[in-house]
Amino acid sequence: MLAGSLYTAQVDPRRLFEGHALANAGRFLRGGFPPDLSTEFLGQMIRPALETIQISVVGTLLAVLIGLPLGLLATSSLAWSGILHERRAAAGRWLLGFLPYVVARGLLSVFRSVPEYVWAFMFVRAVGLGPFPGVLAIGIAYGGMLGKVYSEILEGVNPRPLETLHAGGASKLGVVLYGLLPQALPSLVSYTLYRWECAIRASAILGLVGAGGLGQQIELSMRFFEFDEVVTLLGLLFCLVGAVDLISGRLRARLTR
């Protein structure tokens, strides 16, 4: 299978070292060094850099707002099966919770199977250039991923405390607040932070189709063959990703204590 994949993916290392490939790469590198570190250019890039961070933060926030409710609906132990629904299931009325469950699963799967790049492409056409389509793209694509993983985490918690709350007359939301979420919170937050790390990288890619931030600047500089600017921008992106990884890593380590 690996051999077949290598063939169909047209993996051919020789092409990397052919004359014009080397020449192009050389031109890019020569053009890229020294990078443009003028205060004027760096000053201009502060806003796009902030924009990239904002896109990732607001996008992830939107993803949580989409993923959490859908993820809860897509949690089988909360929707239709298991000890909380035994009376309903034994009475043959399990479809009542099963339908919203299936709809939520379907939505989540559509949201995450369309790549964020394609979402961004569509939203740029719908709402115009800028960070907003980037936020929407990350919110929807990552909302789909978060919801799926949330539901898996929630299905894995110890059901006994849930049964106890249910047996004491708690509503479904009461069971969620006092049994389900407290047990799952560290895993939920940890995975959400991980997704935020991914979102900052993704927001750069999304910029390439015009969805704001550093990515859009990279695209502009490349179009004008300003490779010294491109290298500076890549360096900036590298720093941003590193900083976010660091912050999120610290937070996650504290959570799992």
Added chain:
Amino acid sequence: MSDAHPAYELRELRKVFADGHRAVDGISLTVGAGEQIAVIGPSGAGKTTLFRLLNLTLRPTSGSLSIDGVDVAGLSEQALRRQRQRIGTIYQQQNLVGRLRVVHNVLAGNLGRWSTARALSSLWRPRDSATARRALAQVGIPEKLYARTDELSGGQQQRVALARVLIQDPTIVLADEPVSSVDPSLAVAIVTLLRDLAHESAKTLLMNLHSVDLALAYFPRLVGVRDGRIHFDLPRDQVTEVLLRGLYAGHRDDELQLERPPGGLNPFGRACRPLRGFAE
């Protein structure tokens, strides 16, 4: 609450699981309001399933179950919730959320009454923490109010579960092997505490017990369950050793945790002693 109706009225109650296992196989039982009953029997007899039917977690396959004279079969989900609020259950495992502070696990007893907004805001700033502290004081651990629950010992966690039921303030208390995971001296403390609390506030108490000694020592009426059926249902002083032998026949000897002094004296009616298997 009407005194005219029994707390529970079970007629030919059956629970057959999807795999065909007949966990409860035709139980008829009447429990008067305020009564205290111990349910005993070998493991796998269907006691836990019976309790889950009684607290409206499971739906019986056939037969009828009435609470205070109301047949629960026809109740809506809302009405079922209201009934559940009136039934407090204590389980073998503590079934608490370890990551939450004790105060939240105790106040969770209010969830049947609280609106969602109120439940949510209490997680932020505990509502009625004074009541929670009083409940914890009743079970002897008021100083643990703000401790993280998973830092408590097994016995302390069982007390937290008790405090939650106190907050819930049900009219019926079901205790499903509440002391099988705590040491014997604490077992006696918890059983007597539950019995006294139920007695003070005229609650109906059904306790599923692994230990025959505890059942005989602290409960006036014993129901023996075997193979999903009632083996006997008698006042304490009519429960003979022959009946108990029959109840546990074919099961491991140590399940019948009776102490027989060397003199062959009647072991019944005495205060509880440390159980066999726990000594040393």
